[in-house]
Amino acid sequence: MRTLSLFLVLLLPVLIVTGVNGQNKRMGTAAATELLVPVGARDFAMGGANIASSEGVEAIFWNPAGMGQVRYGAEAMFSSMAYIADISVNYGAIAASFGNFGVLGFSVKALDFGDIPLTTNDDPEGLAGRLFSPTYVTLGVTYARSLTDAISAGASLKIIAEQIDRVSASGVALDVGVQYRNLGGIPGFHLGVSVKNIGPQLKYEGPGLLGSAVRSDGRRPEQSYESPGASFELPSSFDIGLAYQPRLTDNLQATVTSSFTNRNLGLDEFRVGGELAYTMEPVRLFGRVGSGFTPQANINEQKIFGTTAGVGVAYNAAGIDIILDYAYRSVQFFDANSVISLRFGF
Secondary structure (H helix, E strand, C coil): HHHHHHHHHHHHHHHHHHCCCCCCCCCCCCCHHHCCCCCCHHHHHHHCCCCCCHHHHHHHCCHHHHHHHHHCCCEEEEEEEECCCCEEEEEEEEEEEEEHEEEEEEEEEEEEECEEEEECCCCCCCCCEECCCCEEEEEEEEEEECCCCEEEEEEEEEEEEEEECCCEEEEEEEEEEEEECHHHHHHCCEEEEEEEEECCCCEEEEEHHHHHEEECCCCCCCCEEECCCCCEECCCEEEEEEEECCCCCCCCCEEEEEEEEECCCCCCCEEEEEEEEEEEEEEEEEEEEEEEECCCHHHHHHEEEEEEEECCCCCCCEEEEEEEEEEEEEEEECCEEEEEEEEEEE
C-alpha cells in the first residue's frame, strides 16, 4: 500500500504541468542555450528526471546538491555525446570530498561544431575555401555539502565563453539546489529542487560587428561604425523532482523518478524515468528508461526530442569503481542522440 501511495505521489507533478499554459511567446530568444545540453549517460537515460536522486559528479548538471552525496573520496567522469547536426558535446568533471568542509568539484563542457565554410557578402558561396569553427565552452566550479544525514545543498558557478569567427560573448551563470533524502521518514523516498542558469544577459561584441560607411551629411571620408548586438537572457529554469528507490530483493534495486521543469524562455516539461540495478559482486548491471512530456499547444512542432533508454555496468577493481554507461534518445528531423560516459570512484 505504501509503494502504491508513493507511486501516486510521484505522478502529482502531472497535475501541475497540465494546468500550466505553455504559450511562451519568448521561445527562441535565449542566449547560451548550450547550457541546456545534458551530459552524462545515467541521468540522461532516465529522461533527466533524476533531480531528487542524482549523485556524484554527474549531479553537477542536474542538481548540484547531489554532488554532496558522493560515495567516494574522489570521483571523475568523462562523457561524450553525438548531438544534433553533427555537433558533438564533450564533458569532463572531477570532485573530491574534504571531510566536514564538503565536496568541491570542477567541470568543463565543450561543443565541437567542426569546420564550417566561411561565407561573406563578397563570397556568398564560400568558394574561397575559408573555414571557421565556433568555440562554445562552459567552465564550472561546484561546492556541495551534506547539512544533515537527510539534507544536502550545493551550488555551481559557471563561466560561459562563446566565439563565432570574429564575434564573442562571455558571462556567468549560477545553479543552486537542495536534496532531501528519506522524506517523511520513508526510506528511499527523496525530494530535490534546483534553480539553474541564473545570471546577467549575454551580448556579442567584437570586430565582426564593424562595418564601413560614408556619411550623407557632409564631406567626410569613409568611416568604420559598429552595429551593436542586442543582449539576451540566459535560459533559466526551476526544477522540482521526487524519487523512490525500493530494494526489491537482496540483489535487485529499482529507482522511479519524476520531475517538473518550469522555463523562463521555453515550454514547461514533466519527466519520468526508471532504473533497475542488479548486483552480483563485483559487478553491477543497470537498465534505464525515461521520457519527457510537454502537454501544451503545438507540441509536435516545438518538441523534437523523444524517449530515452540506456544500460550501464559497474566493476569494482582493487577498491576503484569503474562505471561505463550508455544512453540513447530518439530525435525528430535529426539522427538520434547517443551518449557514452565513463566514471571512476576512488
